[in-house]
Amino acid sequence: MKQSVSTPTITAFKTSPDRGRGLARDMRVRWALEEVGQPYNVQLVTFEEMKQPVYRALQPFGQIPAYKEDNLVLFESGAIILYIAEKHAGLLPSEPKARARAIMWMFSALNTVEPPIVERSGFVLLERNKPWFSERLPIVDERVHVRLKELSAYLGDAEWLDGDFSAGDLLMVTVLRRLDGSGLLEHYTNICAYIARAEARPAYQRAFAAQLAVFKDTLGE
Numbered sequence: 505m506k507q508s509v510s511t512p513t514i515t516a517f518k519t520s521p522d523r524g525r526g527l528a529r530d531m532r533v534r535w536a537l538e539e540v541g542q543p544y545n546v547q548l549v550t551f552e553e554m555k556q557p558v559y560r561a562l563q564p565f566g567q568i569p570a571y572k573e574d575n576l577v578l579f580e581s582g583a584i585i586l587y588i589a590e591k592h593a594g595l596l597p598s599e600p601k602a603r604a605r606a607i608m609w610m611f612s613a614l615n616t617v618e619p620p621i622v623e624r625s626g627f628v629l630l631e632r633n634k635p636w637f638s639e640r641l642p643i644v645d646e647r648v649h650v651r652l653k654e655l656s657a658y659l660g661d662a663e664w665l666d667g668d669f670s671a672g673d674l675l676m677v678t679v680l681r682r683l684d685g686s687g688l689l690e691h692y693t694n695i696c697a698y699i700a701r702a703e704a705r706p707a708y709q710r711a712f713a714a715q716l717a718v719f720k721d722t723l724g725e
């Protein structure tokens with residue numbers, strides 16, 4: 505049977521609130537596509553468009569990213585990356601047990617490490633001017649530190665989480681990058697080195713440049 509070779513389309517913010525820092529979740533999908541060498545198109549959407557029925561047909565929660573390819577539509581960045589990693593070589597080992605462990609790290613990034621980081625981001629964004637902010641911040645920070653300490657202890661001086669770079673590392677690094685500017689990461693020198701190694705990958709650089717170009721376009725640069 506003839507395989508389809510159509511170019512996938514992903515959705516991304518027309519105007520990202522991160523101002524081109526690559527912290528929104530389209531970045532992880534762009535990076536995965538770059539790692540496997542799959543060209544892609546981008547459909548930029550405004551906040552208003554994301555909440556319309558036509559967009560919710562792609563992403564029921566009115567969020568980016570969504571992924572379209574032939575008659576397949578996917579949402580949830582983790583599911584999109586798993587699909588890309590299953591479809592192409594380069595992001596998951598072929599040996600079944602190593603592959604299962606890489607997928608385990610994908611879940612770990614999204615289910616164990618990301619929640620306290622997202623909770624902290626939301627807290628800082630929405631409650632900065634509340635009277636309880638300075639009392640509660642150390643509690644919210646501590647939840648992040650617990651995971652960073654555990655991750656740091658596990659990682660030690662390894663290059664990646666389990667052997668070669670995988671989709672588990674890709675997701676873990678995008679999750680950790682959300683702490684950029686928080687001052688929480690600096691204490692964990694091995695995690696900082698891990699993030700820097702990932703950011704130095706040519707595929708990461710291409711993905712970062714592509715999302716930054718969208719932001720620069722909105723400034724008319």
Ligand code: GTB
Nearest residue numbers: 520521522527528529566567568569579580581582
């Ligand atoms: N679980 C979903 C997934 O992984 O795909 C979550 C998707 C999601 O949260 N998307 C966000 C969104 O569309 C953008 S990435 N939000 C709009 C809405 O819900 O109305 C989250 C994000 C947003 C902004 C920054 N930032 O400014 O730094 C970072 C991350």
